[in-house]
Amino acid sequence: MKAVHFGAGNIGRGFIGLLLSRAGYQVIFSDVNDVLVNELQNRGEYTVELANEAKDQEVVHNVTAIDGKNVETVAQAVAEADLVTTAVGVNILKHIAPGIAKGIELRLKNGANPLHVIACENAIGGSAQLKEHVMNLLDDSLHDAAAASVYFPNAAVDRIVPIQHHDDPLYVQVEPFYEWVVDRSQMAPNFQEVEGVHYVDNLEPYIERKLFTVNTGHCVAAYLGYKAGFATIQEAIVDEEIAACVRGALEETGAVLVKRFGFDESEHAKYIDKILSRFVNPNLTDEVTRVGRSPLRKLSPNDRLVRPALQAYEYGIEPDHLALGMAAACKFDIQEDPEAVELQKAIAEEGLSTAFARYTSIPAEHPLHKLVLEQYEALV
Ligand SMILES: NC(=O)C1=CN([C@@H]2O[C@H](COP(=O)(O)OP(=O)(O)OC[C@H]3O[C@@H](n4cnc5c(N)ncnc54)[C@H](O)[C@@H]3O)[C@@H](O)[C@H]2O)C=CC1
Numbered sequence: 483m484k485a486v487h488f489g490a491g492n493i494g495r496g497f498i499g500l501l502l503s504r505a506g507y508q509v510i511f512s513d514v515n516d517v518l519v520n521e522l523q524n525r526g527e528y529t530v531e532l533a534n535e536a537k538d539q540e541v542v543h544n545v546t547a548i549d550g551k552n553v554e555t556v557a558q559a560v561a562e563a564d565l566v567t568t569a570v571g572v573n574i575l576k577h578i579a580p581g582i583a584k585g586i587e588l589r590l591k592n593g594a595n596p597l598h599v600i601a602c603e604n605a606i607g608g609s610a611q612l613k614e615h616v617m618n619l620l621d622d623s624l625h626d627a628a629a630a631s632v633y634f635p636n637a638a639v640d641r642i643v644p645i646q647h648h649d650d651p652l653y654v655q656v657e658p659f660y661e662w663v664v665d666r667s668q669m670a671p672n673f674q675e676v677e678g679v680h681y682v683d684n685l686e687p688y689i690e691r692k693l694f695t696v697n698t699g700h701c702v703a704a705y706l707g708y709k710a711g712f713a714t715i716q717e718a719i720v721d722e723e724i725a726a727c728v729r730g731a732l733e734e735t736g737a738v739l740v741k742r743f744g745f746d747e748s749e750h751a752k753y754i755d756k757i758l759s760r761f762v763n764p765n766l767t768d769e770v771t772r773v774g775r776s777p778l779r780k781l782s783p784n785d786r787l788v789r790p791a792l793q794a795y796e797y798g799i800e801p802d803h804l805a806l807g808m809a810a811a812c813k814f815d816i817q818e819d820p821e822a823v824e825l826q827k828a829i830a831e832e833g834l835s836t837a838f839a840r841y842t843s844i845p846a847e848h849p850l851h852k853l854v855l856e857q858y859e860a861l862v
């Protein structure tokens with residue numbers, strides 16, 4: 483069995499590639515980074531280290547790579563694949579769509595075996611977004627046949643994999659915990675299950691619980707940590723004020739999640755504690771610049787801050803801590819992060835109120851807008 487996985491980065495190697503290889507797939511990584519591609523081609527394996535006390539290691543075998551810049555090569559690989567997965571970043575999905583679309587064209591010519599394409603990105607409806615990009619590139623005459631044989635089930639992926647600093651570019655250290663949830667209702671009948679994947683009939687509660695707990699809490703810690711001068715999440719999260727604010731934000735998203743999905747309150751409280759304990763893991767070093775990266779994406783209407791905060795109002799909850807996280811995001815001033823540069827420039831030129839309304843779609847009249855501006859002024 484062959485799996486083509488787009489993105490040989492941290493999650494690609496440290497999570498998805500590892501699980502697919504364990505499940506018996508030959509994993510063909512498609513990446514635009516020549517160093518990663520060459521090393522994977524030459525060695526055919528790499529090592530994953532668990533961030534536990536023993537630093538357990540596992541060698542991932544039966545892997546190779548192709549040049550993601552070569553659309554013909556990518557299309558051929560997709561045409562021959564039994565499964566396609568991605569972990570490139572949700573904003574990169576449009577750039578991998580041409581190779582997938584061409585690959586689907588080739589598959590349709592060759593008999594249209596069913597194919598699943600699973601985007602493993604931090605986003606609601608990641609696979610659906612990829613499907614739209616791909617379908618827009620396919621000729622109208624192929625739409626029905628493609629829709630009948632190519633499935634794009636949405637997924638939620640959870641494993642913390644920081645930026646890696648090793649001499650070996652393939653070596654990757656990951657936290658021990660992982661969870662990969664895929665929407666079974668969007669898959670072909672009698673699909674081949676991948677061991678280690680949790681299939682569910684309705685992904686919505688899983689993706690929202692994960693995104694609005696792990697990712698919300700993490701980015702609030704990153705933005706407040708950056709503001710307080712900490713370099714890593716591990717340093718930031720032991721600061722009492724930051725820890726209290728992160729917990730406060732998760733209590734706000736938790737109250738929303740419990741109301742929206744009917745989760746058991748005490749079970750959800752345990753889930754929050756478990757997530758907070760993962761942030762503290764002393765065997766990981768996770769930079770606040772990574773966890774806070776792309777602040778415009780993180781402040782966008784459907785992402786981990788704005789969406790749960792707006793939902794909070796619907797339930798009569800005032801999201802003070804989420805608002806503080808958003809205010810701190812507006813102070814995230816990292817020169818190496820193009821979205822942080824754009825945000826700072828917009829705030830300097832247009833003023834916070836106009837820039838915030840534009841990127842978050844929260845109008846100036848909304849009480850959340852006012853709350854964030856107050857928190858921003860109060861942040862020293
Ligand atoms: N690192 C983590 O802890 C987690 C990350 N994620 C999600 O996984 C995705 C990837 O994140 P990371 O692995 O951390 O990022 P990363 O930056 O380590 O990996 C992304 C990889 O995609 C490659 N890439 C970029 N453009 C490409 C293209 N056109 N074709 C093929 N490959 C291309 C890059 O060269 C890089 O190797 C993101 O959506 C992130 O939100 C989800 C859960 C955990």
Ligand SMILES: O=P(O)(O)OC[C@H]1O[C@](O)(CO)[C@@H](O)[C@@H]1O
Binds near residue numbers: 698
């Ligand atoms: O990958 P993104 O969406 O930029 O956000 C970083 C987040 O993703 C993770 O790497 C995994 O969900 C978290 O560690 C962190 O909250």
